[in-house]
Amino acid sequence: MSSVAIKSFSLSSVTKNVCIFSSIILVITLYYFLNYNTIITSYINYIPSTNIGPKQCNFSSIESDGWFCESDSDWELRKVIDRIQNKRNRISDSRHMFFQNNWEPTIHCTFEQRIGNPGDGGKWICDIHRFTQMNMTNLLIYSFGSNGDFSFEKAVNKILPKAEIHTFDIGYFTCPANVCIFHRARLGNGKNGDSKSLQTVMDELGHKSRSIHILKVDIEGGEYDLFEELFNHLSDNQVTFPYIRQILFEIHLSGSIQSEESTRRTHKLFELFRANNYAIFHKEVNLYDAHSVCEFALIRLNPLFFISHR
Template sequence: MARFSTSITTVVLMAVILIYMCAVFRPEITILSMTPPAPPMEPLPLSPKYQFVEKRLALKPNFTSTAPVSKPSSRMIELYRIQAKQRRAYLKVVLMSLSRNYMFVYNNLAPEVYCPELVRVGTTNDGGKWICSPFRIPIGCTIFSLGLFNEVTFEMELQYILNNRCKIFAYDSNEQATATLDVLKTIRTKAMKATIGSETDTSRQSYTIEDLMNMESVNNIEIFKIDIEGSEFAVVPAFLKKHKPAQILIEIHGTPAEMVTLLNDISRQGYWLYSHEINGAWHNLCEFSFIHEKAFERYGATPMAKYLDIV
């Protein structure tokens, strides 16, 4: 009986302690919640003075190099090659079953091509992009940036690396802050309010990518950055059937099956994956970086094993 009484006392004491902790340390307990806090939905107005990127741009690093281009070893390529069959099989299952489990997508992703100078350009937080050997981007190239949301550190640092030797055309469905537009003017970037769609409707400021190219007399795009909040499914496959940018930096928003379908469509147009980055807050978002096979030599890339051409 005494032992039973002691057990009750212990349980009651533990409950009191737990209630006290919930009341006093509620913020700390909330942080340990399994559900991550939602990221802010609206960015702060651009303030270059307080940006880490702005501080980097004030430096004068030497981007010249005489080092030989690195190559993956033959044994590394061989291992990637023999694993590709399994990667393709799992991704095909996602397509056939319409699975909503992102594990089968993300766990099976790996670079298809080796980039010797894989670097992140722009903020190290959401908004920066992984790009292959930006130091090799040709002089006088054209860069298309679809989707800004007042986050232009990628454009800023890319032009810093390039010494403003390329022209950027930037588009977003919303008006950008004055501070953002002022910065873009200093880095050879022409910005325009435009919604990207499968058809052009000027009354709604909606345009196809091809019509935007025609408006600016652009024939070729070297770097194609796109983050258009789900509209990529409607516009990217058709666009790539006619145009082949050297590199594509794209954020895909969708279910696992939708993701794999678009990855397959991109792969079928001659593109090889060299980087991916899962969004830490929302797992239905993921950044992908591709290079076209005709641009391998220009950027020093080495093919390893292709598997995203699933069907």
């Protein structure tokens, strides 16, 4: 056989193989394209339920104190995810990159919304429309720490115009008309200096028997004393704990970058939240001081959410 014939045969074979391979790739590509949804579904063991009515979400409604309405299967998956993430939430005591390594959200809100300034001062709220959807009346909102910035209060007032909003700060400021009521006060545990605890504030305003629907806290490190006094006061004296639906707060790590004392206190604080039926639904690092300051948002659930198993 001549060399020309051999080359021709070789090229013919290569061309044939290339055509066959290309055809196979084309068929596979078309198959995946035409059956994309079926293929994706086969790799996902869970598909969220839709169009759930109030009568079909009894399980989630009870365990969220009426906040969420989901099918039993959806809610059970929420609980599984919550437990998995919570076990991974205390990883390191190291202050360096503390918020990178610890305390991520364990539950998620479908329509969470950032309220207030787009930068520092704004807070995330879980499904704020639910306050009106659930026909809640007598809405009470506390905003601890404003420094004269009332963007949060104005944004909440626009969405919930009938809500009663009280703003507190150590400075002298005036709330915008028909938006909020301003109080000059230093918030803390009520023991250090002239600070006032949350319980004291509620007593003074005649709110002792009321629920707080949103508690916003931005008091530059005083959040530790405030929350520790609140939770420890409950366990020590067995007093009635104020029902706070959502807590939105900025937390500050103190001490040097090498110190782990502040991180251990931070771990204990989040464990206190968990022990008192709060789950994290949002986390946002404050880039003004990313190593030391972080924003968190928590929602209160029924104790059954944390202890029941199906």
